[in-house]
Amino acid sequence: MTATDISQRKRFFANGNIYLPHIAVIEKIIDETPGVKTFHFNFKDEKLRKEFGFQSGQFAEYSIFGVGEAPFCISSSPTRRDHLEFAVQQVGKVTNALHRLGPGAEIGCRGPYGNGFPLDFLQGKNLVFVGGGIGLAPLRSLIWNAIDNRDKYENIDIIYGARSPHDLCFKYDLDAWDKDKTINIVTTIDKEDKSWAGRVGFVPKVVEEVAPSASNAVAIVCGPPIMIRFTFPVLAKLGFTPEQMITTLEKRMKCGIGKCGRCNIGNLYVCRDGPVFTYAQIKNFVSSEY
Amino acid sequence: MSGSKIINKKDIGKLLSQWNEEFVILVPSKEGDTTKMAKWDGKDTGFIDWYRNTVQASKTNFFPPMEEMFSFQKDKEGYHIGLASSDKHKQLIFAIRPCDANALAILDVAFKDGYEDPYYLSRRKDTLLIGLGCINPYDSCFCTSLGSSPFDSTNVDIMFTDIGEEFFIEEVTEAGKELVAKTEGLREASKVDEAKASKVKEASYNKVTRKIDTRDIDKKLLACFENKDYWEKVSAKCISCGICTFLCPTCYCFDINDELVRKQGTRFRSWDSCAFPIYTEMPVENPRLEKWRRVRQKVCxxxxxFPMNFGVVACTGCGRCIRLCGVNWDITQAIESVPAII
Known part of the structure; x- marks a missing residue:
């Protein structure tokens, strides 16, 4: 067994071994909620750092060596290249290990994988973002992307909810978007809370109340499966066609490249064909497979 | 009659020895209570008498139950990743059944699609497949319902047919032709040999009596995807042990895990199965917690x-999942009872 120097491998999509991670270094950690942290990182290899490219909505596989590998979307925007970000909810083996890391720790990262949001299709349209909890992570990559290319898009509406005020992720983003006059943002929490003066109600219900227009619009939905399931019918009632509803899904994934088998919805693999889908693509299966 | 050859069965040892100089040879082998394609010991050709098909499909030779993907170590400069050196050699599998050769062609599609899987494909490269037709198919076999037959030579390089005291040898691919050309000790086949071989093939074809109707099966399955009653009925006796998926020559699901022993780490992959609830378990939900959903996933x-993605059914009719199932679950019954589209 010979140790390969990571820096000698050519490029991210080299024809070499797709399963080998690159070494990356955690630069900063933000506590989003009691169970969610955002990690800022950069690749150790300088060349790769410059060359690495990705699209909003794509994900990567992250390794904690000795613990395992797990997929998370890249939550930063490709328009902001200083570093990369991903957000992690503490729920299992790998995510627990990630939450124990501090700045300077080395992790593995391979990717980017998946299709990303269809920017060409979205340009010139009104964007309606519907997010729940940590589901804002992939959306915020696209939101910042759209803000950095503001003239390419029409209205931007954001409806974002969480269980409680403490569970709202990316509060610094919510504040920034709130101050941005070109964006309409509505935040909501599921249940009344003393520390919360804003709107209360589940996300699908709030979408119904806010009633964004379907005219020249695309809704981009991400959150817990139950929120996604209940939001689609509401959007349909508002006139959104299945082609006008986009979601990005999460499944248990291992390989990230359509081989290991577990993340399929019908004939589509979330890792290979998604994670971004139109509702039209998955509606045959959505009621019982997602 | 172009180039078919004949070899006497008692000369198989000599033939394999000859090929052994160029190739690592795998033959049907007994290993404990199981049988699989394993390295030939250079002597034993007894498999000619006992071999019907191996318990473990030949996928194990290319996609082993467990394999190291890479190793990792940490030193003062951080983590370093090492790839196990792959021993590159030409190999030849002797007496693979048509169903298992067809299964490798199906796995090739899956492992080549999009990103290529380096582990599987490097083993597949430089491998010659010498097929041996079935003269004694099992009751559980149903290859003839899947466009194949006990003598299907589509995915082998050379095809052997048992015609009694001798084997009738047909070249299929260029690589097969080349190997036959430089092999000594074969005699030209005669019209009589050819007639014998045809007769054996026909008789074998008729021995495969289990049939399924795969016409429009993808459409029928799509139509009954939400038919919970059907799937609950079909999955009732399954005990989710996963053995059908491990023995299936076309199942390729896997898991990836790490192991760390005294700072020396290994990432390995191992077979996984859609029969297990944990296979799709997520923190918030499990889309296939109920058994009928998992059986539905397997069948669909x-x-x-797979046909929607790659234009081919991912089953070769080898029958392992029927004859080796502990509770007599039967995929042909499942397929045959899929409701017709009204």
Whole structure:
């Protein structure tokens, strides 16, 4: 067994071994909620750092060596290249290990994988973002992307909810978007809370109340499966066609490249064909497979 | 009659020895209570008498139950990743059954699609497949319902047919032709040999009596995807042990895990199975917690999703999942009872 120097491998999509991670270094950690942290990182290899490219909505596989590998979307925007970000909810083996890391720790990262949001299709349209909890992570990559290319898009509406005020992720983003006059943002929490003066109600219900227009619009939905399931019918009632509803899904994934088998919805693999889908693509299966 | 050859069965040892100089040879082998394609010991050709098909499909030779993907170590400069050096050699599998050769062609598609899987494909490269037709198929075999037959030579390089005291040898691919050309000790086949071989093939074809109707099966499955009653009925006796998926020559699901022993780490992959609830378990939900959903996934993957993606049914009719199932679950019954589209 010979140790390969990571820096000698050519490029991210080299024809070499797709399963080998690159070494990356955690630069900063933000506590989003009691169970969610955002990690800022950069690749150790300088060349790769410059060359690495990705699209909003794509994900990567992250390794904690000795613990395992797990997929998370890249939550930063490709328009902001200083570093990369991903957000992690503490729920299992790998995510627990990630939450124990501090700045300077080395992790593995391979990717980017998946299709990303269809920017060409979205340009010139009104964007309606519907997010729940940590589901804002992939959306915020696209939101910042759209803000950095503001003239390419029409209205931007954001409806974002969480269980409680403490569970709202990316509060610094919510504040920034709130101050941005070109964006309409509505935040909501599921249940009344003393520390919360804003709107209360589940996300699908709030979408119904806010009633964004379907005219020249695309809704981009991400959150817990139950929120996604209940939001689609509401959007349909508002006139959104299945082609006008986009979601990005999460499944248990291992390989990230359509081989290991577990993340399929019908004939589509979330890792290979998604994670971004139109509702039209998955509606045959959505009621019982997602 | 172009180039078919004949070899006497008692000369198989000599033939394999000859090929052994160029190739590592795998033959049907007994290993404990199981049988699989394993390295030939250079002597034993007894498999000619006992071999019907191996318990473990030949996928194990290319996609082993467990394999190291890479190793990792940490030193003062951080983590370093090491790839196990792959021993590159030409190999030859002797007496592979048509169903298992067809299964490798199906796995090739899956492992080549999009990103290539380096582990599987490097083993597949430089491998010659010498097929041996079935003269004694099992009751559980149903290859003839899947466009194949006990003598299907589509995915082998050379095809052997048992015509009694001798084997009738047909070249299929260029690589097969080349090997036959430089092999000593074969005699030219005669018209009589050819007639014998045809007769054996026909008789074998008729011995495969289990049939399924795969016409429009993908459409029928799509139509009954939400038919919970049907799937609950079909999955009732399954005990989710996963053995059908491990023995299936076309199942390729896997898991990836790490192991760390005294700072020396290994990432390895191992077979996984859609029969297990944990296979799709997520923190918030599990889309296939109920058994009928998992059985549905297994059947639909083979007969609906794989054909949608790659134009071919991911089943070769080898029958292992029927004859080796502990509770007599039967995929042909499942397929035959899929409701017709009204």
């Amino acid at each position: 993957h083979k007969f609906e999703f």
